[in-house]
Amino acid sequence: MKELMLMKGNEAFAEAAIRVGADAYFGYPITPQSEVMEYLMAEKPYERTGMVVLQSESELGAINMVYGAAACGKRALTSSSSPGISLMQEGISYIAGSELPCLILNVVRGGPGLGTIQPSQSDYFQATKGGGHGDYRLIVLAPSSVQEMFDFVSLGFELAFKYRNPVMMLSDGVIGQMMEKVELSEQQPRLTNQQIDELYPWATTGKKPGKDRRIITSLELDPSKQEKHNLKLQEKYRKIEASEVRYETLQCEDAEYLLVAFGSSARICQKAMDLGRAKGIKVGLLRPITLYPFPYAIVEQLSNQVKGILVVELNAGQMIEDVRIGSHDRIKVKHYGRFGGMIPSPVEVLDALEKQIIGD
Amino acid sequence: MTQNFDIPEIRTPENLVYKKTSVLTDNVLHYCPGCGHGTTHRLIAEVIEEMGIQSEVIGVAPVGCSVLAYNYFDIDMQEAAHGRAPALATAIKRVYPEKFVFTYQGDGDLAAIGTNETLHACNRGENITIIFINNAIYGMTGGQMAPTTLPGMLTSTSPYGRDVQMMGNPLKITELLALLPGTYYVTRQAVHTAALVRRAKKAIRMAFENQKLNRGVSFVEVVSNCNSGWKLTPLQANKWLEENMLPFYPLGDLKVNGELVKKSE
Incomplete structure (x- = not known):
C-alpha cells in the first residue's frame, strides 16, 4: 500500500535521507532550510537506522564532516542555503578533487551577500559551473515539487556513488517551504561496514593486513600527474554529460x-x-x-x-x-x-x- | 665526495638495537634535517604498532609541512583542507566509533585557520586524538608569522620581530583547550632530546589508549623546532627552543583523566 504524507519540501528531503539508508547528516541552521535538521533531530534516525545527525559549528565544519564520512565510504549529506553554500565551496572543491560521493542540498535564497531569506534561483552559476576553485563539476538536480525533494535523495546518492562525485540538489525557498502530498518509499537498510569494504575499494576504513593503505587526497604536486588527474575528472564529466541528462x-x-x-x-x-x-x-x-x-x-x-x-x-x-x-x-x-x-x-x-x- | 657508511659486517642480527617501525613506509621523509616532525611521526607509528591497531586507525593529515604525512604512515589516511582536520576526524569517529582516529596538525593549521574546528571538536568532546606540532612558524610557506610566534620573534612577515601591539599576541591554544569540558587529556611535550622523546612517546600512547575509554579529546602538543624557518642550524635551533620556546610554552601535563593539573608554584 502506498504511504502518503503531507510534508514540507525540507521535511521530505530529511525523511528521504533516513529512508534511503543514509549514514550521516551534518548541518548548520540557516533559513529557509532549518526544518531539515529540526526534522531529523525530532525523528531520531540514530535510533531508527543508526544514522548520525550532528549540528556542526559552521557550514565549513559541516561540509568537512561530510568529507570525512564520505571518505569512509559512508552515505553522507548536508543541507544549507545560499550564504552557507558559499562557505561550503572550499570543502566541495576538495570533495570533487578527491572524487568522493556526497549529497548537498541548497535551498536557495536571494543574494548577493546576506541578501534575503525569500526564494531565489540566483545560485545557478555557482552550482553548475564549479562554485569553488579548480576545474570540477557537480551533478546538479533541480526538484520542482515536494515529491522530487524526496525522490532526488535516492537518485542523488545513486549518481554520487556511480561517479564518485558530489551531487547538489538545487532547490529554493518555495520548494523547501511549501507543503504537498508525498508518496514515501520503503525504508532501505544502511550498508554494513563489511558491505562498504567490499563495494568501495577506495574508502578509508582501516588498512587491512597484506593490503595497500588507502589515501584520500586531492593533492598532487607533480604537474604532469595533476594534469592526468584533471584529465581523468574531465573524462568522467563527459561520461556524465553523455549518460545522465534528465x-x-x-x-x-x-x-x-x-x-x-x-x-x-x-x-x-x-x-x-x-x-x-x-x-x-x-x-x-x-x-x-x-x-x-x-x-x-x-x-x-x-x-x-x-x-x-x-x-x-x-x-x-x-x-x-x-x-x-x-x-x-x-x-x-x-x-x-x-x-x-x-x-x-x-x-x-x-x-x-x-x-x-x-x-x- | 660521498662516503659509504653501510658496513655489512656490522649490520648483523645480533648487533641490531633499533629497527624502523613497520607502520612507517620506506618513503624518504621530506622534512629538513633536525626537524621534530620526523621524530614525532616515528613515535606515532611506534605507538600504533605496539598497540597492534594498524588496521583500526584512520589518520587525518593537515596542510602545512606535514601535508604529505600520508606518504609516511602505512595506514589509511585522509587529507584535510587547511585547518579542517578536526571536522573530518569528528565525522570519521562518528561513523566508525570502534576505530582509532587521529589528526596531525601544525600551529597555523590548528591554532589559526582551524581554531574554530579545533575548539568545537574539543568542546563537543569528540573521542579522538589530536597531535599538535608547534614550531611557532609557517614552515612550508617559507617562515611566516604563526599564531604561536613568540613576542619579538623574527619571521618573514614580522621581519623586525613580532610586535604584539601591532600584530597581536601569540595564542596559547593548549591552555585554552585544557579548560574545555570535552578534553580528557591535554599535555605539552617536546622531542629535541632523547629523554623528552621517551616522555613524548608515553604521552602519545596514552592519547591513543584513551580512545578506548570514550571520554573526549586527547590532545598532545609537541613543541618543535624549525631550523629552516628560524634560520638556525639544527643544534642552534634546539638551543633556541630551550631558551625561548619552553619558558613561554612550558612542558608537562595540563589535564589528565579529565582533571586540570594543579601547578605547584
Missing part, C-alpha cells in the same frame, strides 16, 4: 513558443502555459531536471521547431546562457526574471512571453 517536456509537440524553466519557476510556467493555451497560444514548457549535465540537445531540437524561447528564472539571467548555447542563437531567446525574493505570477510570465517573444 528533463521534462510539457505540450511541446505542437509548440510554436517555448518556456524554459527549472524548479519553482517551472511550476509557475506550467500555469502560464495553461493560461496561454486557453488564449490559443501554442506554448510548451521545457523543464531541465539536471542542470548539470544541461539538456542542450533537446533545446537544440526544439529550437528548430519553435519561433522563440522565453527563459524564466528567479534571477537576473543565468540558465539563459546555457539555453543560448543549446539554441545556437538561431531563434530569439529572451529572459524574464524576478529577483531579491520576488516571485512572478503566471499572468506576469505570459505577459512577458507575449511582449518579449510573440509581439516583438
Whole structure:
C-alpha cells in the first residue's frame, strides 16, 4: 500500500535521507532550510537506522564532516542555503578533487551577500559551473515539487556513488517551504561496514593486513600527474554529460513558443502555459531536471521547431546562457526574471512571453 | 665526495638495537634535517604498532609541512583542507566509533585557520586524538608569522620581530583547550632530546589508549623546532627552543583523566 504524507519540501528531503539508508547528516541552521535538521533531530534516525545527525559549528565544519564520512565510504549529506553554500565551496572543491560521493542540498535564497531569506534561483552559476576553485563539476538536480525533494535523495546518492562525485540538489525557498502530498518509499537498510569494504575499494576504513593503505587526497604536486588527474575528472564529466541528462517536456509537440524553466519557476510556467493555451497560444514548457549535465540537445531540437524561447528564472539571467548555447542563437531567446525574493505570477510570465517573444 | 657508511659486517642480527617501525613506509621523509616532525611521526607509528591497531586507525593529515604525512604512515589516511582536520576526524569517529582516529596538525593549521574546528571538536568532546606540532612558524610557506610566534620573534612577515601591539599576541591554544569540558587529556611535550622523546612517546600512547575509554579529546602538543624557518642550524635551533620556546610554552601535563593539573608554584 502506498504511504502518503503531507510534508514540507525540507521535511521530505530529511525523511528521504533516513529512508534511503543514509549514514550521516551534518548541518548548520540557516533559513529557509532549518526544518531539515529540526526534522531529523525530532525523528531520531540514530535510533531508527543508526544514522548520525550532528549540528556542526559552521557550514565549513559541516561540509568537512561530510568529507570525512564520505571518505569512509559512508552515505553522507548536508543541507544549507545560499550564504552557507558559499562557505561550503572550499570543502566541495576538495570533495570533487578527491572524487568522493556526497549529497548537498541548497535551498536557495536571494543574494548577493546576506541578501534575503525569500526564494531565489540566483545560485545557478555557482552550482553548475564549479562554485569553488579548480576545474570540477557537480551533478546538479533541480526538484520542482515536494515529491522530487524526496525522490532526488535516492537518485542523488545513486549518481554520487556511480561517479564518485558530489551531487547538489538545487532547490529554493518555495520548494523547501511549501507543503504537498508525498508518496514515501520503503525504508532501505544502511550498508554494513563489511558491505562498504567490499563495494568501495577506495574508502578509508582501516588498512587491512597484506593490503595497500588507502589515501584520500586531492593533492598532487607533480604537474604532469595533476594534469592526468584533471584529465581523468574531465573524462568522467563527459561520461556524465553523455549518460545522465534528465528533463521534462510539457505540450511541446505542437509548440510554436517555448518556456524554459527549472524548479519553482517551472511550476509557475506550467500555469502560464495553461493560461496561454486557453488564449490559443501554442506554448510548451521545457523543464531541465539536471542542470548539470544541461539538456542542450533537446533545446537544440526544439529550437528548430519553435519561433522563440522565453527563459524564466528567479534571477537576473543565468540558465539563459546555457539555453543560448543549446539554441545556437538561431531563434530569439529572451529572459524574464524576478529577483531579491520576488516571485512572478503566471499572468506576469505570459505577459512577458507575449511582449518579449510573440509581439516583438 | 660521498662516503659509504653501510658496513655489512656490522649490520648483523645480533648487533641490531633499533629497527624502523613497520607502520612507517620506506618513503624518504621530506622534512629538513633536525626537524621534530620526523621524530614525532616515528613515535606515532611506534605507538600504533605496539598497540597492534594498524588496521583500526584512520589518520587525518593537515596542510602545512606535514601535508604529505600520508606518504609516511602505512595506514589509511585522509587529507584535510587547511585547518579542517578536526571536522573530518569528528565525522570519521562518528561513523566508525570502534576505530582509532587521529589528526596531525601544525600551529597555523590548528591554532589559526582551524581554531574554530579545533575548539568545537574539543568542546563537543569528540573521542579522538589530536597531535599538535608547534614550531611557532609557517614552515612550508617559507617562515611566516604563526599564531604561536613568540613576542619579538623574527619571521618573514614580522621581519623586525613580532610586535604584539601591532600584530597581536601569540595564542596559547593548549591552555585554552585544557579548560574545555570535552578534553580528557591535554599535555605539552617536546622531542629535541632523547629523554623528552621517551616522555613524548608515553604521552602519545596514552592519547591513543584513551580512545578506548570514550571520554573526549586527547590532545598532545609537541613543541618543535624549525631550523629552516628560524634560520638556525639544527643544534642552534634546539638551543633556541630551550631558551625561548619552553619558558613561554612550558612542558608537562595540563589535564589528565579529565582533571586540570594543579601547578605547584
